[in-house]
Amino acid sequence: MKMLTRILIAASALAMTTAMPALAKTFVYCSEASPEGFDPAPYTAGGTFDASAHPIYNRLVEFKKGTTEVEPALAESWEISADGLEYTFKLRQGVKWQSNDKFTPSRDFNADDVIFSYQRQASADHPWNQYIAGITYEYYNSMEMPSLIKDIVKVDDYTVKFVLTRPEAPFMANIAMPFASILSAEYADVLDKAGTKEDLNNAPIGTGPFKFVAYQKDAVIRYAKNADYWGTAPLIDDLVFAITPDAAVRLQKLKAGECQLMPYPAPADIAAIKEDTNLKMDEQAGLNVGYLAYNTTQAPFDNPKVRKALNMALNKQAIIDAVFQGAGQVAKNPIPPTMWSYNDAIVDDVYDPVAAKAALEAEGVKDLSMKIWAMPVQRPYMPNAKRAAELMQEDFAKVGVKVEIVSYEWGEYLDKSMEPGRDGAVILGWTGDNGDPDNFMGVLLSCASAQPGGANRAFWCNEEFSALLAKAKQTADVAERTKLYEDAQVIFKDQAPWATLDHSTQYVPMAKNVTGFVMSPLGDFTFDTVDLAE
Amino acid sequence: MFRFIFSKLLYLVPTFMGITIIAFGFVRILPGDPVLLMAGERGISPERHAILSEQLGFDRPIWVQYFDFLGRLFQGDLGNSLVTKKPVMAEFLTLFPATVELGLVAILIATLIGVPVGVLAAIKRGSWFDQVSMTAALVGFSMPIFWWGLLLIIFFSGILGWTPVSGRISLMYFFPDVTGFMLIDSLISGQKGAFTSAISHLILPSVVLATIPLAVIARQTRSAMLEVMGEDYVRTARAKGMPPRRVIGVHALRNAMIPVITTIGLQIGVLMAGAILTETIFSWPGIGKWMIDSISRRDYPVVQSGLLLIAGLVMLVNLLVDLTYGLINPRIRHK
Numbered sequence: 001m002k003m004l005t006r007i008l009i010a011a012s013a014l015a016m017t018t019a020m021p022a023l024a025k026t027f028v029y030c031s032e033a034s035p036e037g038f039d040p041a042p043y044t045a046g047g048t049f050d051a052s053a054h055p056i057y058n059r060l061v062e063f064k065k066g067t068t069e070v071e072p073a074l075a076e077s078w079e080i081s082a083d084g085l086e087y088t089f090k091l092r093q094g095v096k097w098q099s100n101d102k103f104t105p106s107r108d109f110n111a112d113d114v115i116f117s118y119q120r121q122a123s124a125d126h127p128w129n130q131y132i133a134g135i136t137y138e139y140y141n142s143m144e145m146p147s148l149i150k151d152i153v154k155v156d157d158y159t160v161k162f163v164l165t166r167p168e169a170p171f172m173a174n175i176a177m178p179f180a181s182i183l184s185a186e187y188a189d190v191l192d193k194a195g196t197k198e199d200l201n202n203a204p205i206g207t208g209p210f211k212f213v214a215y216q217k218d219a220v221i222r223y224a225k226n227a228d229y230w231g232t233a234p235l236i237d238d239l240v241f242a243i244t245p246d247a248a249v250r251l252q253k254l255k256a257g258e259c260q261l262m263p264y265p266a267p268a269d270i271a272a273i274k275e276d277t278n279l280k281m282d283e284q285a286g287l288n289v290g291y292l293a294y295n296t297t298q299a300p301f302d303n304p305k306v307r308k309a310l311n312m313a314l315n316k317q318a319i320i321d322a323v324f325q326g327a328g329q330v331a332k333n334p335i336p337p338t339m340w341s342y343n344d345a346i347v348d349d350v351y352d353p354v355a356a357k358a359a360l361e362a363e364g365v366k367d368l369s370m371k372i373w374a375m376p377v378q379r380p381y382m383p384n385a386k387r388a389a390e391l392m393q394e395d396f397a398k399v400g401v402k403v404e405i406v407s408y409e410w411g412e413y414l415d416k417s418m419e420p421g422r423d424g425a426v427i428l429g430w431t432g433d434n435g436d437p438d439n440f441m442g443v444l445l446s447c448a449s450a451q452p453g454g455a456n457r458a459f460w461c462n463e464e465f466s467a468l469l470a471k472a473k474q475t476a477d478v479a480e481r482t483k484l485y486e487d488a489q490v491i492f493k494d495q496a497p498w499a500t501l502d503h504s505t506q507y508v509p510m511a512k513n514v515t516g517f518v519m520s521p522l523g524d525f526t527f528d529t530v531d532l533a534e
Numbered sequence: 535m536f537r538f539i540f541s542k543l544l545y546l547v548p549t550f551m552g553i554t555i556i557a558f559g560f561v562r563i564l565p566g567d568p569v570l571l572m573a574g575e576r577g578i579s580p581e582r583h584a585i586l587s588e589q590l591g592f593d594r595p596i597w598v599q600y601f602d603f604l605g606r607l608f609q610g611d612l613g614n615s616l617v618t619k620k621p622v623m624a625e626f627l628t629l630f631p632a633t634v635e636l637g638l639v640a641i642l643i644a645t646l647i648g649v650p651v652g653v654l655a656a657i658k659r660g661s662w663f664d665q666v667s668m669t670a671a672l673v674g675f676s677m678p679i680f681w682w683g684l685l686l687i688i689f690f691s692g693i694l695g696w697t698p699v700s701g702r703i704s705l706m707y708f709f710p711d712v713t714g715f716m717l718i719d720s721l722i723s724g725q726k727g728a729f730t731s732a733i734s735h736l737i738l739p740s741v742v743l744a745t746i747p748l749a750v751i752a753r754q755t756r757s758a759m760l761e762v763m764g765e766d767y768v769r770t771a772r773a774k775g776m777p778p779r780r781v782i783g784v785h786a787l788r789n790a791m792i793p794v795i796t797t798i799g800l801q802i803g804v805l806m807a808g809a810i811l812t813e814t815i816f817s818w819p820g821i822g823k824w825m826i827d828s829i830s831r832r833d834y835p836v837v838q839s840g841l842l843l844i845a846g847l848v849m850l851v852n853l854l855v856d857l858t859y860g861l862i863n864p865r866i867r868h869k
Binding site: 026028034036037042044132133134135136138141142198201214216217218219220222240242243244245246248249252253255256258408409410411412414415418428429430443449451452453454455 | 564565566567568570571572573574575576577578579580581582583586589590614616617618619620625628629684687688691692695698699700701702705706708711814815816817819820823824827830832
């Protein structure tokens with residue numbers, strides 16, 4: 001052991017003699033996961049988009065920093081036809097493509113790139129659809145693009161027209177998502193000729209604020225500032241992602257100065273980070289919701305009054321305190337308060353076990369036994385479902401309801417919880433993709449989503465509620481849409497298909513000298529505005 | 535000797551076939567459907583599920599999938615990852631050197647410390663050294679790797695600031711992979727301080743990974759030495775007046791090494807298991823972390839081929855151990 005100590009000391013002394021020189025504006029981000037690849041279209045993980053779509057690429061329109069509002073990006077402006085079926089985009093001119101050792105662009109970004117980027121996902125016959133065997137475009141499909149986009153027409157080099165099959169209000173928010181990133185058609189041609197098509201995914205070329213430099217699998221991604229960036233140039237010269245999957249280790253690296261910013265601290269570490277004088281932390285309400293979905297097709301849970309009574313029996317604040325250690329807030333609506341159309345006038349079910357018990361008895365419910373499903377994994381909206389389920393078990397016991405907690409492996413959990421006739425109420429949640437209310441209520445609570453393959457785990461189909469959502473989805477006017485969604489939330493609260501549990505708070509710890517970082521309500525990590533104070 | 539090697543190689547064939555079945559079956563026995571996991575909370579329509587399953591070949595009978603896997607295997611094709619869509623072999627070759635580097639350093643630490651400690655404990659049987667070292671070995675053997683790794687990071691990197699927290703080399707060094715072994719590549723790069731940075735990054739993870747094998751090797755060496763030292767020929771050598779150093783070094787240790795080498799060989803499997811946790815804690819880009827990620831995502835091609843490659847490696851090491859016996863002990867090769 002003595003020898004070991006000597007070796008340790010000797011090696012550390014060596015390491016310290018080669019102390020790091022001041023690196024001119026290199027920003028290191030301790031990211032939590034390896035990117036699946038660098039073409040955003042085939043993938044679905046947020047960590048992949050942080051490494052690809054956000055630094056390297058742009059989209060026609062993008063979310064304004066720190067908001068879910070859509071703003072011009074590669075499209076300078078757009079017009080929507082009166083019937084809501086044609087979107088004509090005027091493209092930005094003079095946008096330069098990045099270059100690498102295999103590719104020097106001969107032209108600027110134009111309409112061909114837009115058509116290439118969409119068509120390769122849309123058409124199975126497109127030469128780039130299967131440029132990697134077995135590749136699929138899950139976001140393009142799940143955002144219903146195949147049935148929505150009828151045609152994409154190149155009007156001229158800098159004008160593109162999207163023809164839709166139906167009016168779709170969330171369309172602009174959808175195409176601001178990472179899967180709709182614009183890739184270079186010319187680069188694709190060069191790769192095709194060189195017989196190295198897979199480099200579209202390995203050696204990305206974009207128009208974004210940073211150029212891809214190198215990726216060492218599961219270890220480090222390096223980017224350099226794009227000097228020709230069409231927008232405001234980044235303030236840092238080099239951006240490095242140090243891939244660090246464990247939250248406790250990420251924090252140690254941040255403290256040791258090995259990186260300047262980290263995502264997803266462990267809830268247990270929040271208090272200590274707040275006290276650390278070398279660190280600071282941004283926080284924001286996450287665009288998410290955690291819920292307990294009853295099976296509304298089974299007695300007695302098919303009775304809204306029983307569901308309401310059970311909701312009254314839950315002490316949700318106690319769950320926030322114990323499971324989130326305060327890093328969250330009680331949810332009363334199915335959408336988070338940071339989302340437009342959130343109906344703040346709605347009053348949540350008051351925690352009242354005595355009234356809950358009386359209400360259950362009034363509905364003839366006695367000696368009720370039920371199952372609560374607890375997810376086996378941590379998600380942003382629910383860090384510890386088993387603990388939450390135990391607290392609910394205690395709450396329900398107080399009103400005479402016996403609860404058995406069950407859990408399955410995650411894949412099986414997702415599958416079995418959507419089986420019709422499922423026994424029990426399911427803990428689950430959702431994190432928004434694009435800030436549109438339809439991305440919550442439509443995906444999770446519409447009649448269509450109660451079908452096999454949907455995500456409506458309450459199997460709740462309320463015609464009136466669904467009609468409001470359908471109307472809102474086809475209405476372009478935001479004020480009108482807001483009213484429709486507010487009304488839908490009233491029906492939701494009255495019918496109580498879920499016990500709405502929480503909206504978790506997101507924290508981003510960083511070194512004291514980091515400036516200009518803006519938290520995204522969508523959970524994206526972008527670094528084009530960050531800087532390091534001297 | 536040739537017949538000896540040939541017979542050993544022949545044994546590998548059925549073992550290897552058995553492993554293909556286990557590797558293929560293991561990940562499919564686990565509940566959870568990769569297509570559903572890809573879809574997540576959103577869910578996936580039965581039609582889309584059918585399309586994806588067909589595209590990935592999961593709709594075919596299981597034995598057809600198995601023989602397809604075997605057929606490709608014999609052509610050297612291990613398939614593509616469902617997650618990254620990249621060839622499994624290419625990913626393995628990228629990550630493997632990191633694991634080998636860490637594993638070799640760990641087994642070196644374990645052997646260089648474990649064998650002398652075991653020998654000394656045996657010679658000084660019952661002494662305080664024996665008692666302390668064997669208790670420490672028992673503690674080491676039962677050490678929860680994840681906790682131990684984190685503890686070392688917090689102490690040596692966090693509090694003392696002696697070692698870096700994680701990774702393979704400081705981010706200020708950037709050079710192309712030549713061999714994939716950071717110690718070699720950092721030397722080739724010629725960048726000042728790169729090699730020492732690589733060493734300082736290796737210390738904590740290799741100590742953590744060496745902990746369990748070290749404990750096992752120390753205990754095995756001690757008991758093997760004790761057994762051998764009770765043998766007639768050792769007593770005879772002593773009675774002849776041979777110096778104790780020579781008795782222990784030549785007569786006792788050489789014979790005691792046979793079970794110890796077996797143990798060291800078997801530790802390769804233990805190292806692979808330990809690498810999974812060690813690599814995760816230290817953000818070490820090796821195959822342990824790769825396997826864990828792939829298992830949780832039900833990335834069938836990666837898990838089955840990764841298991842096969844790891845099992846093949848363990849078999850190879852054990853073959854080498856068997857052959858080493860042959861070299862050390864002529865009785866074995868002539869049996």
